Amino acid sequence: MSSIKFDVCVSGSGAVAMSLALALSREGWSVAWAKSPQVTPTGSHDIRTYALNARSIALLERLRVWPALKQWASPVLEMDIHGDQSGALNFSAWQQKVGELAWIVDAGALERLLGQALEFAPRVEVVPPVTEKGPSVLADLLAVCEGKQSTTRAALGVEFTRHDYGHWGVAARLRATEPHHGVARQWFRSPDILALLPFNDPDPLSSYGLVWSVPKARAEQLLALNPQDFERALNEAIQQSDADVAARVGRLSLTSEVAGWPLALARATRWAGAGWVLVGDAAHQVHPLSGQGLNLGLADVDTLVTVLTDSRQQEPWRLPGDERTLQRYVRQRQWPTQTMQGLTDGLLKLFADEHGPVKDLRNLGMSVVQRLGPVKQWLVNRALDAS
Numbered sequence: 001m002s003s004i005k006f007d008v009c010v011s012g013s014g015a016v017a018m019s020l021a022l023a024l025s026r027e028g029w030s031v032a033w034a035k036s037p038q039v040t041p042t043g044s045h046d047i048r049t050y051a052l053n054a055r056s057i058a059l060l061e062r063l064r065v066w067p068a069l070k071q072w073a074s075p076v077l078e079m080d081i082h083g084d085q086s087g088a089l090n091f092s093a094w095q096q097k098v099g100e101l102a103w104i105v106d107a108g109a110l111e112r113l114l115g116q117a118l119e120f121a122p123r124v125e126v127v128p129p130v131t132e133k134g135p136s137v138l139a140d141l142l143a144v145c146e147g148k149q150s151t152t153r154a155a156l157g158v159e160f161t162r163h164d165y166g167h168w169g170v171a172a173r174l175r176a177t178e179p180h181h182g183v184a185r186q187w188f189r190s191p192d193i194l195a196l197l198p199f200n201d202p203d204p205l206s207s208y209g210l211v212w213s214v215p216k217a218r219a220e221q222l223l224a225l226n227p228q229d230f231e232r233a234l235n236e237a238i239q240q241s242d243a244d245v246a247a248r249v250g251r252l253s254l255t256s257e258v259a260g261w262p263l264a265l266a267r268a269t270r271w272a273g274a275g276w277v278l279v280g281d282a283a284h285q286v287h288p289l290s291g292q293g294l295n296l297g298l299a300d301v302d303t304l305v306t307v308l309t310d311s312r313q314q315e316p317w318r319l320p321g322d323e324r325t326l327q328r329y330v331r332q333r334q335w336p337t338q339t340m341q342g343l344t345d346g347l348l349k350l351f352a353d354e355h356g357p358v359k360d361l362r363n364l365g366m367s368v369v370q371r372l373g374p375v376k377q378w379l380v381n382r383a384l385d386a387s
């Protein structure tokens with residue numbers, strides 16, 4: 001082991017680990033980045049598009065990654081949410097008096113640009129991955145950003161309670177025959193949830209990112225289809241949901257392969273201890289119907305760096321791994337994360353119920369929320385800034 005001591009060892013290779021390493025470096029902390037050896041600055045090939053909220057974009061702006069990423073991003077100007085009967089909700093940037101409701105970004109481009117920024121970041125050294133014996137370097141704090149399957153979290157003895165939804169998120173890139181006009185659409189089809197996120201690649205005005213949450217058996221069928229049959233199944237699903245909206249979307253065709261992710265609600269029972277902290281999906285996992293998993297992880301990054309940096313100014317005798325300091329981070333992050341997990345889980349349960357009266361009520365509920373200004377505003381605020 002080298003005798004150099006770092007302030008923080010960041011373990012992980014995804015967007016959360018890279019954002020944390022960059023943000024710490026910008027605040028003057030020395031960082032050992034323990035990433036997987038196969039991760040290169042070209043970024044992993046990920047067909048997902050992420051909906052990022054205003055707080056995430058502000059963080060990426062401060063990290064100076066946003067100007068380049070913006071070329072790969074599309075603004076969401078309107079959001080249409082459809083129930084499985086007549087219920088509908090609509091939000092618009094114009095009504096909310098904001099420039100956009102969210103930005104849709106390319107997952108691969110985000111990781112690639114973060115990786116490139118890290119190559120030039122001062123005080124950041126790439127070190128071998130953390131093993132069961134711990135980090136290969138000395139560091140006051142070990143920040144575990146290894147995603148939901150973190151082995152370091154397990155080695156620390158932290159339990160990860162996991163509720164498997166039995167659903168998979170099927171994702172792909174699409175092109176439509178009609179322009180999207182910046183409208184994101186989501187259909188609660190019970191048991192499916194289908195989302196089309198307006199994107200600008202390959203066609204600037206008529207591309208989408210697809211996230212289609214379906215029961216595992218249906219996901220396996222969809223993933224086994226050839227491209228033409230997949231396109232047919234997708235177009236039929238939208239047509240069955242609402243023929244008028246389907247006409248506005250136009251015919252959808254694939255511009256990428258199709259991939260699937262198992263979906264779960266999960267939470268670590270402890271988020272920090274003396275000398276270690278969990279960040280991002282290593283601490284919590286949420287269903288992608290809310291498009292908030294990475295937003296929560298980036299809000300963790302923002303909060304952790306602020307807490308550490310404030311503590312350095314106000315209590316300079318405390319090291320970054322001081323448990324009292326880390327508990328401030330935990331206190332600030334647990335409530336918003338649990339609120340978002342509860343909201344998403346509640347919606348899923350509501351739309352999983354096949355009973356006629358429940359179906360009627362949930363669709364009526366959507367229409368009532370559409371007319372109730374304060375409730376709708378609360379929901380929009382949560383979506384705009386899941387902090």
Ligand SMILES: Cc1cc2nc3c(=O)[nH]c(=O)nc-3n(C[C@H](O)[C@H](O)[C@H](O)COP(=O)(O)OP(=O)(O)OC[C@H]3O[C@@H](n4cnc5c(N)ncnc54)[C@H](O)[C@@H]3O)c2cc1C
Pocket residue numbers: 011012013014015016017034035036048049050051052129130145146147148149150151152169170171211261279280281282288291292293294295296297
């Ligand atoms: C279909 C789908 C759509 C989604 N859409 C959205 C969306 O629109 N908006 C949104 O905010 N979120 C979305 N999410 C959630 C988002 O993908 C995750 O919340 C986010 O990727 C979590 O980032 P992370 O860096 O914490 O974890 P990960 O992305 O899982 O990254 C962790 C990385 O660390 C690596 N690693 C593991 N162990 C080690 C180790 N010991 N050493 C080094 N590296 C290690 C892993 O291989 C991985 O590369 C979506 C998720 C899915 C499945």
